[in-house]
Amino acid sequence: MPKLNWRDASKELPDGTDEDGLPMMCLTLSFHKNKPVFSENWIHSTTKTWAYGDDKVKYWVYLSEIPLPEE
Numbered sequence: 790m791p792k793l794n795w796r797d798a799s800k801e802l803p804d805g806t807d808e809d810g811l812p813m814m815c816l817t818l819s820f821h822k823n824k825p826v827f828s829e830n831w832i833h834s835t836t837k838t839w840a841y842g843d844d845k846v847k848y849w850v851y852l853s854e855i856p857l858p859e860e
Contacts, residue, residue, distance in 0.1 A: 791856055795848045803832050803849060812840070814852045819845040 795818070796803075803813050812831035817839070819826045829852070831840050839846055 793850045794854055795850050798846045798849055802837060803851065804834075806834070807853075815849040816852055816855065817846045818848040820847060821845075 798817075803815050805813050807813055812834065814829060814831050817828050817830045819828070828841065830846065830849070832838065833840060838844075
């Protein structure tokens with residue numbers, strides 16, 4: 790199983806857009822009561838904040854980097 794390229798949100802935020810000009814979607818990881826919480830999110834290009842206002846995001850990875858299952 791390939792490892793995902795998780796990035797530390799305190800050091801790096803996603804940037805750029807896809808071929809349609811939309812923000813790059815990410816899988817984010819935060820923690821609530823020491824339990825992992827995964828969600829889909831993206832960064833606003835102008836404010837550089839998470840779209841869903843989650844300032845507790847610890848790590849993120851682009852959804853496009855996650856390998857799809859083979860049929």
